[in-house]
Amino acid sequence: MKIQSRWDGAETVCTFTPRSCHTAIPGYVYGGLIASLIDCHGTGTAAAAAYRAEGRAMDSQPPLRFLTASLQVDYLRPTPIGVPLEVRARIEEVKGRKVTVTATVSAGGEVCAKGRVVAVQMRERAIGS
């Protein structure tokens, strides 16, 4: 998605402006894009929290990487095309290598979708193999 996520207190935030190629019904974003934003920002948030917990910079070695174990998205209202979407996430639970992240996607201050990502940290030796 090429999104850049940053911390904002206990939350992480990123923005993304959907283009016409992301259309479902004319004027509105397709559900898969919203799911992708929540997946991408959610696993990124899980990784950011893991680096923060270890007091490490995000470009330090070895890399901490997370894969999606499950994704749930509820679409509350149609999401408009062409305006910036704000994706906010927070850590709900950390249980060993499994991190649960909740997220919202808003347009113009209105929440259009909310979701939950369960991300699992990969074992180091599995990376790149």
Add this chain to the structure above:
Amino acid sequence: MKIQSRWDGAETVCTFTPRSCHTAIPGYVYGGLIASLIDCHGTGTAAAAAYRAEGRAMDSQPPLRFLTASLQVDYLRPTPIGVPLEVRARIEEVKGRKVTVTATVSAGGEVCAKGRVVAVQMRERAIGS
């Protein structure tokens, strides 16, 4: 997604081959793509079932369109890049304008992810407004 779905008995099926731009960890597809495939094929399946129930061709008027109300995806194993993925769906329940579709995504005959889409048929007057 530009996928083409077709009926195969009581199921619908489509195939999609992920490219390098769909990478999460090297060699594997990111979760959002899987979610997008299930969303896209799932809402398409809901629409196909609605046309079939009315005995109509899919290009007949007025159009029957569905929006995603919720999406749930469980990732069972990493999904490889570069091989065709088969997405299969079936109607689980039709309740008024709400259709629940279950789906699987397989690579080389192994199920990599399974999902459930709740799709809601748009009211005709809302389309294009």
